[in-house]
Amino acid sequence: MNGTRRLCLVLGDQLSFDLPSLQGLDSERDTVLLAEVMEEARHVPHHPQKIVLVFSAMRHFAEALRQRGIRVQYVTLDDPDNTGSLPGELQRWQAILQPEELHLTECGDWRLEHSLRCCGLPVHWHVDTRFLCTRAEFSAWAKGKKQLRMEFFYREMRRKSGLLINGDGSPVGGAWNFDADNRKALPKHQRAPLPARFTVDATTREVIALVAEHFTDHYGSLEAFDYPVTHADAQVLWDYFLDFGLAAFGDYQDAMASDEPFLFHARISAALNIGLLDLRQVCSDVEAAYWSGRIPLNAAEGFIRQLIGWREYVRGIYWLQMPAYASRDFFGNSRPLPAFYWTGDTRMNCMRQVIGQTLEHAYAHHIQRLMVTGNFALLAGIVPSQVCDWYLSIYMDAFDWVELPNTLGMVMHADGGYLGSKPYCASGQYIKRMSDYCSGCAYNVSESTTDNACPFNALYWHFLMRHRELLQRNQRLAMVYKNLARMPEDKQQALWQRGEALLTMLDAGKAL
Ligand code: SF4
Numbered sequence: 001m002n003g004t005r006r007l008c009l010v011l012g013d014q015l016s017f018d019l020p021s022l023q024g025l026d027s028e029r030d031t032v033l034l035a036e037v038m039e040e041a042r043h044v045p046h047h048p049q050k051i052v053l054v055f056s057a058m059r060h061f062a063e064a065l066r067q068r069g070i071r072v073q074y075v076t077l078d079d080p081d082n083t084g085s086l087p088g089e090l091q092r093w094q095a096i097l098q099p100e101e102l103h104l105t106e107c108g109d110w111r112l113e114h115s116l117r118c119c120g121l122p123v124h125w126h127v128d129t130r131f132l133c134t135r136a137e138f139s140a141w142a143k144g145k146k147q148l149r150m151e152f153f154y155r156e157m158r159r160k161s162g163l164l165i166n167g168d169g170s171p172v173g174g175a176w177n178f179d180a181d182n183r184k185a186l187p188k189h190q191r192a193p194l195p196a197r198f199t200v201d202a203t204t205r206e207v208i209a210l211v212a213e214h215f216t217d218h219y220g221s222l223e224a225f226d227y228p229v230t231h232a233d234a235q236v237l238w239d240y241f242l243d244f245g246l247a248a249f250g251d252y253q254d255a256m257a258s259d260e261p262f263l264f265h266a267r268i269s270a271a272l273n274i275g276l277l278d279l280r281q282v283c284s285d286v287e288a289a290y291w292s293g294r295i296p297l298n299a300a301e302g303f304i305r306q307l308i309g310w311r312e313y314v315r316g317i318y319w320l321q322m323p324a325y326a327s328r329d330f331f332g333n334s335r336p337l338p339a340f341y342w343t344g345d346t347r348m349n350c351m352r353q354v355i356g357q358t359l360e361h362a363y364a365h366h367i368q369r370l371m372v373t374g375n376f377a378l379l380a381g382i383v384p385s386q387v388c389d390w391y392l393s394i395y396m397d398a399f400d401w402v403e404l405p406n407t408l409g410m411v412m413h414a415d416g417g418y419l420g421s422k423p424y425c426a427s428g429q430y431i432k433r434m435s436d437y438c439s440g441c442a443y444n445v446s447e448s449t450t451d452n453a454c455p456f457n458a459l460y461w462h463f464l465m466r467h468r469e470l471l472q473r474n475q476r477l478a479m480v481y482k483n484l485a486r487m488p489e490d491k492q493q494a495l496w497q498r499g500e501a502l503l504t505m506l507d508a509g510k511a512l
Pocket of ligand 1 (some may be wrong): 349
């Protein structure tokens with residue numbers, strides 16, 4: 001095939017018609033390339049549903065581009081000529097089409113961008129304008145600051161976007177952050193809305209069969225696949241949340257409940273991260289819902305903060321600090337990830353619930369990830385890179401730019417406090433307060449040192465004792481260390497011994 005002016009490689013998390021590298025296409029002379037490659041599907045053992053989501057959404061996007069008159073080359077995973085990597089596909093199609101120019105939008109993964117930048121082809125790179133803050137803008141904001149804090153960055157983004165800002169530049173409601181209103185446990189009889197459902201079409205069925213054939217060694221079920229794979233269905237999911245979930249999202253965003261995997265969470269993060277929804281539109285819909293009186297301010301502000309605060313902040317940190325960031329290990333952890341993270345085979349009900357729903361749906365909400373599976377990994381001293389790989393593998397919405405800082409920095413505090421001001425460590429009391437998990441658990445959350453005591457309790461104090469030198473000067477932990485100092489010596493020893501016993505069991509490969 002001759003006469004190609006521009007060849008645009010579009011990645012599986014770039015399925016947006018507004019993608020910068022897709023602007024100004026000439027339907028007669030330009031070609032868009034999409035390729036399903038083994039290297040991306042296998043560099044960590046991605047949950048099979050996540051592979052289905054990305055491949056099916058890519059196939060639907062390719063078809064939508066064709067319907068818009070754009071020439072598309074689509075390489076399926078089982079194409080015998082598939083080279084298995086994106087640099088390989090770019091080189092192959094460059095040789096076949098001999099385009100005058102190669103175009104790409106910035107990647108979401110340092111590893112992939114590095115390999116594409118080093119593949120020997122002259123690529124025209126586009127800034128990813130799907131985000132509110134560019135890499136360069138974040139770098140300028142961070143310059144000269146000894147410590148970065150999300151809250152101050154978030155205020156900048158509120159001012160930049162004008163979201164929930166009064167005419168005089170002040171925040172609507174008189175405060176920037178209403179997080180204190182967003183920590184309610186779920187009342188006993190409060191029910192979450194039924195989740196929006198999506199039918200699996202012929203394209204997705206084909207992809208499910210392909211994934212079932214090639215990824216039998218990856219953990220996670222394929223059966224419950226129920227995610228939008230087109231822009232239209234992503235919009236349905238979003239509209240459903242605006243109507244039925246958002247009003248209660250603020251109050252109960254930190255709550256957890258048995259057999260309620262979604263509660264009042266939108267489940268749009270995967271669609272947003274692969275380009276099926278637009279950040280600015282989503283935020284503007286939330287603001288409009290607030291101004292129309294459909295939702296309270298704590299729900300609107302809390303949701304917008306997740307998107308233009310945390311989401312943009314972690315992306316900024318990722319590109320500022322990579323690749324060195326990935327190997328940070330502040331506590332010097334050496335314990336491997338317990339096998340039950342891949343199976344849910346544990347007597348700890350909170351862990352069983354969260355890992356179980358993760359294997360079934362490739363989904364858990366942020367507090368489940370932070371305060372249950374993450375908290376346990378932090379307290380047990382698991383190697384951060386293994387925890388990061390688990391999160392990257394197992395969650396539908398996990399792409400390196402968002403997963404790595406959230407896991408390594410926020411969950412594991414492995415960056416020593418660069419991203420967050422304190423480790424998010426907690427005993428079983430936090431999980432008891434925010435969920436009903438403890439009432440169905442084999443362990444007793446009110447006990448700390450007996451054989452039947454909740455493992456989180458002794459591990460929490462063991463963590464604080466073993467890292468006393470590193471943490472006791474942290475102002476946000478001052479009260480905790482005062483409480484520890486006031487504790488009778490024999491109680492401290494009993495907690496230490498119980499913690500040691502639990503860690504020895506983990507080291508012996510026993511599930512707790
Ligand atoms: Fe989790 Fe402990 Fe509660 Fe069991 S008792 S559910 S292990 S917090």
